[in-house]
Amino acid sequence: MKVKGFLKDIGGASRVTKMRREMIQAASPVPDPKDPIRELADALHPGRQTFVVTQVRDASPTSRTYRFEPASNDDGTKSHIPAFQAGQYATFFLQIGDSLVSRAYTISSAPYEAQGETPFFEITIRRNVSYFVPDWFFENVHTGCRVDAALPHGTFYYEPLRDARKIVALAGGSGITPFVSMAREIAHGTLPVDLTILYGSVKADDIVCGETLAAAEEACAALHAEDPSYEGRLKVVHVMSDDPSWKGERGFITRELIEKYSEGDTTYMFCGPLAMYRAVSASMDAMGVTLRRFRHDVMAQPSNVKQIPGFPEEQIGQVYRLTVVRGIQEDVIEARADEPVAVAIERAGILIDTRCRGGECGFCRSQLLSGRIFVSPLGDGRRQMDKEMGWFHACSAYPVSDLKVKIPIL
Amino acid sequence: MAFYKEHYEVVIIGGGLAGMACALQLQLKGVKDILILEKHNLPGGLATSYVRDGIEIEATLHEMMSIGSKKDRLKVGAFFDEAGVSIDWLKVPEAYRFIQTTDGIDITLHAGFGRMSMEIDAQYPGWGKKVLEFMDLCNTVYDSMNTLSVTPMSKVQMLLQHPEFVKTAGYTAQEVMATFGFPKEVEEILTPYWIYVGNPMSTLPFTIYAFLMADYFRGGSYVCRGFSHEMSMKMQARVEENGAQFELRQEVDKILVRDGRVYGVRTKRGDEIHADYVVSGAYPNKVYTQMIEPLSEVPEGAVKHVNGRRLSVCPVSVMMVLEGTPEQLGIKDYNIFSGNTMDTDEIWKDLHTTGPYRFLTSICLNLANPGCTPEGYTQFSITTLPLVDGFLDLKESEYFDFKRRLADQMISEYEQTTGVHLREHIVEIEVETPVTVSHYVGAWKGSIYGYSHSIDDHAVARLQMKEEDHFIEGLEFAGAHAISGNGMGPAVTNGRAAAKAILEDLERRDKAAQKEAKGGADR
Numbered sequence: 001m002k003v004k005g006f007l008k009d010i011g012g013a014s015r016v017t018k019m020r021r022e023m024i025q026a027a028s029p030v031p032d033p034k035d036p037i038r039e040l041a042d043a044l045h046p047g048r049q050t051f052v053v054t055q056v057r058d059a060s061p062t063s064r065t066y067r068f069e070p071a072s073n074d075d076g077t078k079s080h081i082p083a084f085q086a087g088q089y090a091t092f093f094l095q096i097g098d099s100l101v102s103r104a105y106t107i108s109s110a111p112y113e114a115q116g117e118t119p120f121f122e123i124t125i126r127r128n129v130s131y132f133v134p135d136w137f138f139e140n141v142h143t144g145c146r147v148d149a150a151l152p153h154g155t156f157y158y159e160p161l162r163d164a165r166k167i168v169a170l171a172g173g174s175g176i177t178p179f180v181s182m183a184r185e186i187a188h189g190t191l192p193v194d195l196t197i198l199y200g201s202v203k204a205d206d207i208v209c210g211e212t213l214a215a216a217e218e219a220c221a222a223l224h225a226e227d228p229s230y231e232g233r234l235k236v237v238h239v240m241s242d243d244p245s246w247k248g249e250r251g252f253i254t255r256e257l258i259e260k261y262s263e264g265d266t267t268y269m270f271c272g273p274l275a276m277y278r279a280v281s282a283s284m285d286a287m288g289v290t291l292r293r294f295r296h297d298v299m300a301q302p303s304n305v306k307q308i309p310g311f312p313e314e315q316i317g318q319v320y321r322l323t324v325v326r327g328i329q330e331d332v333i334e335a336r337a338d339e340p341v342a343v344a345i346e347r348a349g350i351l352i353d354t355r356c357r358g359g360e361c362g363f364c365r366s367q368l369l370s371g372r373i374f375v376s377p378l379g380d381g382r383r384q385m386d387k388e389m390g391w392f393h394a395c396s397a398y399p400v401s402d403l404k405v406k407i408p409i410l
Numbered sequence: 411m412a413f414y415k416e417h418y419e420v421v422i423i424g425g426g427l428a429g430m431a432c433a434l435q436l437q438l439k440g441v442k443d444i445l446i447l448e449k450h451n452l453p454g455g456l457a458t459s460y461v462r463d464g465i466e467i468e469a470t471l472h473e474m475m476s477i478g479s480k481k482d483r484l485k486v487g488a489f490f491d492e493a494g495v496s497i498d499w500l501k502v503p504e505a506y507r508f509i510q511t512t513d514g515i516d517i518t519l520h521a522g523f524g525r526m527s528m529e530i531d532a533q534y535p536g537w538g539k540k541v542l543e544f545m546d547l548c549n550t551v552y553d554s555m556n557t558l559s560v561t562p563m564s565k566v567q568m569l570l571q572h573p574e575f576v577k578t579a580g581y582t583a584q585e586v587m588a589t590f591g592f593p594k595e596v597e598e599i600l601t602p603y604w605i606y607v608g609n610p611m612s613t614l615p616f617t618i619y620a621f622l623m624a625d626y627f628r629g630g631s632y633v634c635r636g637f638s639h640e641m642s643m644k645m646q647a648r649v650e651e652n653g654a655q656f657e658l659r660q661e662v663d664k665i666l667v668r669d670g671r672v673y674g675v676r677t678k679r680g681d682e683i684h685a686d687y688v689v690s691g692a693y694p695n696k697v698y699t700q701m702i703e704p705l706s707e708v709p710e711g712a713v714k715h716v717n718g719r720r721l722s723v724c725p726v727s728v729m730m731v732l733e734g735t736p737e738q739l740g741i742k743d744y745n746i747f748s749g750n751t752m753d754t755d756e757i758w759k760d761l762h763t764t765g766p767y768r769f770l771t772s773i774c775l776n777l778a779n780p781g782c783t784p785e786g787y788t789q790f791s792i793t794t795l796p797l798v799d800g801f802l803d804l805k806e807s808e809y810f811d812f813k814r815r816l817a818d819q820m821i822s823e824y825e826q827t828t829g830v831h832l833r834e835h836i837v838e839i840e841v842e843t844p845v846t847v848s849h850y851v852g853a854w855k856g857s858i859y860g861y862s863h864s865i866d867d868h869a870v871a872r873l874q875m876k877e878e879d880h881f882i883e884g885l886e887f888a889g890a891h892a893i894s895g896n897g898m899g900p901a902v903t904n905g906r907a908a909a910k911a912i913l914e915d916l917e918r919r920d921k922a923a924q925k926e927a928k929g930g931a932d933r
Contacts, residue, residue: 009577009580009581010569010576010577011580012576012577012578012579012580012581012870013576013579013580013870013871013874015580016579016580016615016865016866016868016870016871017868017870017871017874017875019865019866019868019871020866020867020868020871020872020875021871021875021878023718023719023866023867024714024715024718024719025714025718026718027714027715027717027718027719028713028714028717029710029713029714029717030713030717031698031699031705031708031713032695032699032716032717033696033699033700035695035696035848035854035855036802036803036804036855037798037801037802037844037845037848037855037856038848038852038854038855038856040804040805040806040809040845040848041845041846041848041849041856042849043806044806044809044845044849045849082806083806083807083809083810085810115807155462159839160814161814161817161818161821161833161836161839162836162837162838162839290733290837291463291733291837292733292835292836292837326413327412327413327414327655327657328412328413328414328415328655329411329412329413353659360461362451362460362461363451365451365452380464381461381464382461383459383460383461383466383636383637383639384466384636384637384639384640385636385637385639385640385643385644386639386643388636389643389647391643408451408657408658408659408660409413409657409659409660409679409681410659410679
């Protein structure tokens with residue numbers, strides 16, 4: 001084409017219009033409603049579904065493992081356990097009395113077990129002292145029960161593009177569960193990492209999933225006999241803080257202990273109670289371990305608000321008026337200053353979608369229309385503009401005055 | 411318990427940029443009774459961000475076009491000003507650095523036609539003047555596009571007042587560029603933005619290419635201080651201040667139609683909400699094959715319309731937070747387009763597969779927005795925009811490994827091209843695919859760019875065929891799938907166009923009603 005030719009051409013618009021019209025007219029008149037990408041997205045993120053409990057077993061004198069399998073729905077469909085990664089969690093939606101409650105529990109079974117002929121996933125719940133939801137699980141959830149849950153959530157898993165192949169897990173109490181999942185996956189030969197678990201308990205009786213961990217270690221030893229690359233694949237070191245008869249490691253998981261079991265480039269993964277996190281975090285700083293090599297799981301907000309840095313303690317015991325706006329509907333309920341806004345809403349039997357309960361995931365993102373809140377600095381996952389424009393995560397914010405908040409209609 | 415009124419004047423499906431721009435435009439013209447229903451728990455659709463371990467990560471925006479400086483506002487910037495949406499825009503330092511390894515091309519261009527032509531002249535002496543001429547042509551076509559999209563005129567008027575626009579309208583970017591006789595290297599240097607309209611140069615209308623080049627090189631581009639989430643939040647806040655109801659987490663399942671006209675929607679939750687107008691952010695493919703209730707209200711022409719058009723690209727983006735400042739990491743450029751070829755037909759072949767991908771776009775957000783990470787970290791992304799074809803058979807069980815393989819390949823490619831090391835500094839990494847897009851915004855097959863901007867689906871033809879592409883009364887579309895196509899700037903324009911169509915229809919119906927009333931009085 002020459003410059004001159006193109007400058008003389010004034011019929012272009014008509015020509016391309018004709019071209020487009022012809023293309024559309026020649027198209028098939030048969031509707032094509034199939035969207036395989038959405039089907040895959042829905043399979044990976046099925047949202048809230050119903051599962052059936054098929055097994056309940058003791059995981060220690062004070063903890064139980066619950067197994068869930070897909071349940072048949074009224075419409076003839078069956079729920080589906082999506083692919084997940086060892087370390088992720090499931091959120092359960094429970095009706096306890098008049099409250100609608102959700103709680104997150106790490107999946108303690110292995111990803112491969114959800115892909116077998118009888119797919120299942122498990123969670124392990126500990127009740128060493130009386131707590132609202134663990135109590136309810138222990139007393140009300142039995143084989144055959146149907147329970148609603150959504151999975152998977154969370155980013156606490158081995159990421160080969162980032163993490164060292166050598167992982168030292170630092171676990172306390174029921175914080176062992178993500179590592180139980182990892183250990184089972186390693187023993188199955190489908191998670192190519194070298195995992196050393198430093199597991200802190202008070203005394204031997206408190207060890208959660210001890211038998212499962214021992215079985216995974218044995219399976220790895222058996223694999224090692226056939227395949228030398230399985231050397232050191234899985235090692236569980238129990239550390240007792242208050243058990244004089246314990247023959248192994250004793251005391252707390254200190255810097256010295258961590259260094260004793262570390263070698264070369266290592267990723268540290270922590271899951272356990274807040275006090276232990278603070279100690280481990282200080283050890284990491286002292287060891288010069290940066291954010292890249294120190295991963296920690298989501299921590300639920302402590303039920304004792306005094307543990308939250310900066311919590312306005314004079315507020316404890318106060319009760320405020322909370323106006324909950326959903327669409328054009330407004331409900332006025334009571335809210336305690338020492339409980340998150342989400343808990344007040346759940347107590348009133350109003351549906352609110354929370355998943356992590358630790359401020360991070362953002363599912364319970366809500367709008368503050370008026371009043372003042374205290375936001376826990378622990379796991380504060382709000383976006384910058386959300387902070388500036390009054391949006392907050394209801395699982396981790398506490399009323400400091402009467403409030404008016406808007407939440408999604410569920 | 412009622413969460414909604416029984417009836418709204420306008421229901422907007424999707425609180426993305428287009429949906430919110432539509433609401434703002436309607437509100438400017440006095441339409442206030444609006445309900446926006448958004449599937450996700452955030453406004454803005456793809457204009458969003460997420461947080462990992464306390465660090466906020468931009469999800470999509472590379473550079474916002476059509477904003478302009480405060481003194482020389484371009485179309486979208488001017489609209490935000492008019493609508494009272496005040497965003498803290500930060501100017502992106504350069505247009506792009508372009509690295510093509512086979513021929514050893516490595517050049518950085520900045521905004522300003524004079525400046526960029528000098529930068530090309532410095533490496534390819536003697537060609538600056540010609541580049542400037544070429545950019546002037548782009549700019550003339552750009553101005554014409556902006557005028558013509560709001561001012562209807564006759565063909566004769568158009569020819570007299572916008573001759574360059576008329577004369578180039580039937581040609582591809584490649585054809586028009588060829589008339590300038592540039593050496594191959596200069597042509598390649600002027601090509602990288604093609605990917606932001608997702609169509610190879612050989613079938614990309616020059617009109618679209620010219621719009622892109624003139625807009626980016628004239629006004630420069632911008633990002634928001636508070637990530638693209640800032641734009642979304644401020645639009646939502648304004649829309650609500652103006653009296654609209656905005657509900658998050660509400661996926662619309664059905665659009666209710668009777669006798670060829672919409673009368674409402676039904677949400678997945680089961681709420682039936684009536685409306686005079688419905689604006690759909692959902693793709694026509696989904697609307698005409700799944701959402702219209704009853705489906706018998708969908709004319710055959712609508713089905714042919716979606717079957718005849720080709721979906722444009724979808725994203726694969728590797729988003730990272732790195733330990734170290736950009737300086738410590740040796741990252742000097744905000745935006746790099748790189749590859750071993752700039753033959754867009756060749757690259758297009760790669761983009762029909764699941765990789766390896768050779769043509770990549772990388773962005774270091776800190777270099778436009780230094781406050782985007784805590785001190786000592788860098789926010790960095792690598793993106794490619796393939797067609798969905800290669801992803802259609804992907805299995806659930808392979809998905810995690812698949813994402814990692816894509817990311818691994820793209821990181822290696824980038825490291826080899828630039829000599830910058832990323833791998834040993836990664837703190838956070840997430841990989842976005844079409845599946846991610848589908849999950850969060852529900853876009854058809856994870857598309858982000860609507861329909862292909864190819865010569866046989868030319869924006870000029872779309873404008874000409876506006877009436878015949880309209881199948882159901884009271885139903886408008888606002889999103890990348892609408893006339894102006896993809897990108898966050900065009901999303902705003904598409905939303906405004908949907909509002910204008912509603913306003914015109916309202917006016918027509920008003921006049922008809924007046925006429926009838928008058929006729930009644932006469933009787």
